[in-house]
Amino acid sequence: MxxxxxxxxxxxxxxxxxxxxxxxxxxxxxxxxxxxxxxxxxxxxxxxxxxxxxxxxxxxxxxxxxxxxxxxxxxxxxxxxxxxxxxxxxxxxxxxxxxxxxxxxxxxxxxxxxxxxxxxxxxxxxxxxxxxxxxxxxxxxxxxxxxxxxxxxxxxxxxxxxxxxxxxxxxxxxxxxxxxxxxxxxxxxxxxxxxxxxxxxxxxxxxxxxxxxxxxxxxxxxxxxxxxxxxxxxxxxxxxxxxxxxxxxxxxxxxxxxxxxxxxxxxxxxxxxxxxxxxxxxxxxxxxxxxxxxxxNNRNPYYHFALGSVAFDEGDFDEARKSFRRAVRLKEEEPDFYYALAGTYLRLGNESEAKRYTDTAARILALYDNVYRPSNNKVKIIDSSSILRDSSSSISIFPPGTRRWRN
Missing domain, CATH: 1.25.40.10 (Tetratricopeptide repeat domain)
Incomplete structure (x- = not known):
């Protein structure tokens, strides 16, 4: 950084x-x-x-x-x-x-x-x-x-x-x-x-x-x-x-x-x-x-993400899950929130939910593929005519038919 x-x-x-x-x-x-x-x-x-x-x-x-x-x-x-x-x-x-x-x-x-x-x-x-x-x-x-x-x-x-x-x-x-x-x-x-x-x-x-x-x-x-x-x-x-x-x-x-x-x-x-x-x-x-x-802080998704990270490091995975879910509610397009939830559900023994959140993170990364994210090559060419927006009809952050929030 x-x-x-x-x-x-x-x-x-x-x-x-x-x-x-x-x-x-x-x-x-x-x-x-x-x-x-x-x-x-x-x-x-x-x-x-x-x-x-x-x-x-x-x-x-x-x-x-x-x-x-x-x-x-x-x-x-x-x-x-x-x-x-x-x-x-x-x-x-x-x-x-x-x-x-x-x-x-x-x-x-x-x-x-x-x-x-x-x-x-x-x-x-x-x-x-x-x-x-x-x-x-x-x-x-x-x-x-x-x-x-x-x-x-x-x-x-x-x-x-x-x-x-x-x-x-x-x-x-x-x-x-x-x-x-x-x-x-x-x-x-x-x-x-x-x-x-x-x-x-x-x-x-x-x-x-x-x-x-x-x-x-x-x-x-x-x-x-x-x-x-x-x-x-x-x-x-x-x-x-x-x-x-x-x-x-x-x-x-x-x-x-x-x-x-x-x-x-x-x-x-x-x-x-x-x-x-x-x-x-x-x-x-x-x-x-x-x-x-x-x-x-209570309106800040990164605050809840950080609280979840502290709870995860301390082994309190149920509290981590709650905090990460609050982060997602406040900012749905952040892939790292979903990866954090996936890791938490793995620790809680729920592999299906872990996979669901991993897949969701991958969809978000695909959505923003043409918007700047750092790459291993350190340089990226951006064509503004191909950038997808949040309103793109072909994109669904969650798979169709799934409930957005699960315990």
């Missing part, structure tokens, strides 16, 4: 609570009125840059050496799809760069070229720079997937996903991905500008410094990310986490509230605020925020 990183503090037992509260659920939003009003003085003190602090850093720069490497394999006469295929060879082929996934560090294009490894954002820096050099349309694209959480000391680091996409013709696009595994793909994506991607790059550098407890250095990077995109809810949240560790509670609270004012799906910010108010001795306000998160 790429490192578009968001931070939260939490005890080990609380990891599930924080992670669940940020799973993507479209446009539901968190039902709480924070009564937030921007404070011009604090806002200006936090967002205090007038220029990019790192103009010398260009994540998309490639040297003449890289260009010669590209020119040795991709010819001017190659068509666009051939160039897409050859770029894949250059980056991932065993006889070329053979770049490997590593979640530890975010690279520029040149750093990824020499390191031969990187996370998704770093490798997409290299891919997009190379693609544009050979004349391909190439853009950063954020993708809605289930967030992935890593525990780093007393920090929880939320990794979200980014890949690359470009247009080959009026109807044909390509998507390039780089990840060992993406689960719970929601089949939605948004093209983002180079400026937003640059902001995400410095955000990630800030997280890497914060993990090392270099708080002042982290804050510098986060502020640069904010300067590049002052509507970045991610950067505001991470600035709040940094000020919290620096002991500046006023700025921490303001940054968390600003993060939520920008994105009312940012449950990480609300969760951080709940913990902030509880530590500050305001249990009533903390409780209001915690209740808002609970209401949000």
């Amino acid at each position: 790429s490192k578009i990183m968001t931070l939260a503090s939490q005890s080990f037992r609380g990891i599930a609570v924080v992670a669940l509260s940020v799973a993507l659920v479209g446009c539901i939003g968190i039902d709480i009125d924070t009564q937030f009003i921007q404070d011009e003085e604090i806002h200006a003190a936090i967002n205090d840059q007038s220029a990019d602090r790192y103009p010398e850093i260009d994540p998309l720069y490639i040297s003449d050496e890289v260009k010669q490497f590209i020119d040795s394999y991709i010819q001017p006469r190659d068509g666009e799809e051939t160039r897409v295929d050859k770029l894949q060879d250059l980056l991932y082929g065993e006889n070329f760069l053979h770049i490997q996934y590593s979640s530890e560090q975010t690279h520029t294009a040149m750093e990824a070229f020499y390191a031969r490894k990187g996370n998704c954002l770093g490798v997409m820096n290299l891919y997009i720079a190379m693609a544009r050099y050979v004349g391909l349309d190439a853009n950063f694209q954020t993708v809605d997937v289930q967030p992935s959480w890593d525990r780093r000391g007393n920090l929880l680091v939320l990794s979200q996903h980014i890949n690359a996409s470009g247009r080959i013709s009026a109807r044909r696009t390509y998507v390039v991905d780089f990840t060992p595994e993406i689960s719970l793909q929601q089949l939605t994506s948004d093209i983002v500008s180079d400026g937003v991607a640059r902001s995400l790059y410095f955000n990630n550098l800030g997280v890497e410094q914060l993990i090392e407890a270099n708080y002042e250095e982290a804050l510098i990077y986060f502020k640069n990310a904010l300067f590049l995109n002052d509507e970045s809810s991610i950067a505001w949240n991470n600035i709040g986490s940094t000020y919290n560790r620096l002991g500046n509670s006023e700025y921490a609270e303001y940054a968390y509230r600003m993060a939520f004012s920008i994105d009312d799906n940012n449950a990480t910010a609300i969760n951080n605020l709940a913990k902030y108010y509880r530590r500050a001795g305001n249990p009533q306000l903390a409780g209001e925020y915690e209740e808002a998160i609970e209401r949000f």
